[in-house]
Amino acid sequence: MKHFAAALAVSAALAVPAFAQDGETKVIGVSIPAATHGWAGGMNYFAQATVERLEKVYPNLDFVLTTASDPAKQVNDIEDMVAARHVNALVVLPFESEPLTGPVQNAKASGAWITVVDRGLSVEGIEDLYVAGDNPGFGRESGEYVASALPEGGKIVVLRGIPTTIDNERVEGFQKAIEGKNIEILGMEHGNWNRDDSFAVMQDFLSKYPQIDAVWASDDDMAVGVLAAIEAAGRKDIRFVLGGAGMKEMVKRVMDKDTMIPADVTYPPAMIATAIELTAVGLVSSAPVSGKFIIGSVLITPENAEGYYFPDSPF
Amino acid sequence: MKSPKIQMSVVGPVLALVVLLVLGASLNPSFLAWDNVTNVLARSAFIGIIAVGMTFVITAGGLDLSVGSMAAFIAGLMILVMNSALPSLGVGIPIVLLGMAVALAAGLVAGCLNGILISRLGIEAFIVTLGSMGIYRSLVTWLADGGTLSLDFGLRTFYQPVYYGGLFGVSWPIIVFALVVIVGEIAMRSTAFGRHCAAIGSNDQVAKYSSVKVARVRLTTYVVLGLLVGVATILYVPRLGSASPATGLLWELEAIAAVIIGGTMLRGGFGRVWGTVIGVLILSLIGNILNLTDLVSPYLNGAIQGAIIVLAVILQRDTRQGQ
Incomplete structure (x- = not known):
């Protein structure tokens, strides 16, 4: 959370001049499950690292990152993001499909771009972009x-x-x-x-x-x-x-x-980074990013292992 | 009014255990093999050691929901301290002793905190320990940065015999578990402390007027439980050499279930340490038997476990009604 607070402070400092320049700051909400096991810990790490990186790259983008320890908390997080932060885009890794379908649908109705990661929702056609492992x-x-x-x-x-x-x-x-x-x-x-x-x-x-x-x-x-x-x-x-x-x-x-x-x-927890990056590209440029992005599982052998070794990640 | 039916409370859990043993042995010949027996006993030792402490807490009318998270936090702390002391102390007995001291001290402090809030400030045990459960679970997640804390590999190899090694083919967790049970049984049956626990659990006002130091005895039960969580952690860490937010998940419920299966009353006033041992063994044998056989779909493991817990308690119902 400390990193996140720091990231927020940085983004706040950067957001003000950006706002003055082109008049519009866009907000991306990221809602993910908390780091309750190793894979989720890695996913949290990559989410934070990506948010930090993108806030430097795109001064007119603002990020809200929340982690939820259960589906009910995640529903609250998303409702708060829509009501209080008026997010322009929502990147969500649903804890469970059923309970989160409604709230994400509401976020969609508010006009936000929806990126769903890893676990699909129970109603089809809500998400603009679907990023998942295979x-x-x-x-x-x-x-x-x-x-x-x-x-x-x-x-x-x-x-x-x-x-x-x-x-x-x-x-x-x-x-x-x-x-x-x-x-x-x-x-x-x-x-x-x-x-x-x-x-x-x-x-x-x-x-x-x-x-x-x-x-x-x-x-x-x-x-x-x-x-x-x-x-x-x-x-x-x-x-x-x-x-x-x-x-x-x-x-x-x-x-x-x-x-x-x-x-x-592989079943890379860094897929959350793919989702956030693509969503950001969609908001700041005219490049089309809607559709499905399936990240293939790759066999790691001694020959290619180096490319999959991230010593700084907690996972 | 001592009828033979009274014995049902004693026979009930033992009967359930015997039935499980016969069932296991008839389904798979390797069930009674020495390796499997020691595996199950060593596996039960963590919950078992904690459950002995829990028996005293529940007998004195209390409850502790924080033990699983506490174990995870202490394991994480121990690993961090040992890893950071590695450059100065090197791999050897001193660093292991340091780790053990940290675990015991952390358990003592954690137990003290729970106990003081409950006995001196008079807050409900359920609320206090529900709170500390969340705090320790978050702390270990934070310490591990959401991932896993791992003991240095060389250190782990040196420390490993504490879980896998032993005397005369009996591994250390089993020996420690047995010692804790023997001391616990004596304390419960033959010491003033044990009787004070039961007195407070059945009626703390009467106990107070009988000049039992209610607050102090209550505090002691939580401190002892904290210490035993420390002991369990000392044996847990060398097994896999790691701690993560998933460590010790639901241990508190398993420990409480074991205590109740063993015939201790959830509302306090009566406790039985040997019964708790039976309860722990019943719980881990169910999982073991289900793994060794293909009797039911693994999806139903939880249902079988639940049914046997309820059955074991029904078997001893007769005395409950009498009391």
Whole structure:
């Protein structure tokens, strides 16, 4: 929040002369979930960094950034932005689709440009711009990697995230990609994108199955728990663990050619930066930015890892 | 009026535990394997150590919702202090002792704050600890900048045996848990402190007129709980070497549930430390059995857990009505 207050002060100082120059300051509201887990922490970091950068680049743009710890707070945030700040554009990463559809619809009715990030709303056609990761692609990329790393087939276990559409799409994409590749999924359990939960789930998988060739942890936080459980049990049968998202510690291990973490699949929290940048371009220039912007999931290998390593990000 | 039915309150939770053990063993042969048993016990140790402290707080008519957030905050603080002391102290026993001292001191202070607000200023325990729950959770998010605080890798490797190592094949978390339970059981049954807790929980006015120092005993229960949260954190940090805003999420509810399953009364006045141990084991065995079998869809794990918690309490209902 300190950065944000500083950013506000800077923007206030810059906004006054800008206002004097061309008579109009445009306000962009950014509403995102609070940093309650690693990925969201990274997303918060990139949102703040982008707002700071853009306020320097565009003196006639003013930003309001709010973080919400639950859907109800996010609804309030958006209502306040529309009523009190008269935002010209709203960039929103909805906590949940259903409860936020109405408030975003109202913001749209007030004349604001709407950019929706990552999670769609339950009514189509509200957003002017949709920026999202590719969840089925994330699963497919992961599945293809596992299949190629186990050419002779093998037995794997899968850790799933919090039961959501996101998780379902990923798992379906994964299952489709390994179809007919002689890879047997021994078990799937929810590790809830949480290190402690995945540690316990993996311990139990290790007790249950005497032979596991690989683990699809499907998330880097869960991969941390999985690795600790494997190490503690002293099991040598597991050849590798595939996480996902692109946490800096995991990208570092890929870069260092760690055999347990040979690759990672991105689901970049920096997609919020893409959304804010595009929205700003739309407001200040005549370049068209409406439509859909889907950020593909990329396989990180030792060869390209350097390009995905952000040591300053908290994630 | 001591009828054999009275025993149901004792038998109830034990029966539930035995049923779970038989179920687990019949569904998967590796359930009773030494590795699985130690995994489950070590996993239960964090909640278990905290739940023993919670037993005293609840027996004395109080409640503490802040323990999960407190554990996360202490873990974060411990990691920060150890990382920053690394250049001067180097990897070794002194730095681990420093980390442990920080955890215990932070737990003591946090418990004191809760206890003073509740016992001296007379604010509802629910409100005070709901407030501190939010404060500690935000503090750890802030310390971690929304991400994850990680212990230096070399340090983590050195500190790891505190979770994974042990004596005679029994790991440290289990040993510490057992010691805490033994001391707690003795304190609850055979010391003035234990009896004062029960007296305050059943009627604090009467306790006051019987010259029990009500405020001091109440304060002590929160301080002890804070200290035990510190102990649990000392064992938690070496496991994954990290703390994040998701650390210790819902631990408070698990600890309270374990205490109630074990036969302690939520409104205070009666507490049973060994019962709390049974409660903790029941809770972690449910998760373990569901992971080891493919009996139900993983979406239903929460429902099964909820049903067993309610069942375990129904089993001991008879005495409740008598009291």
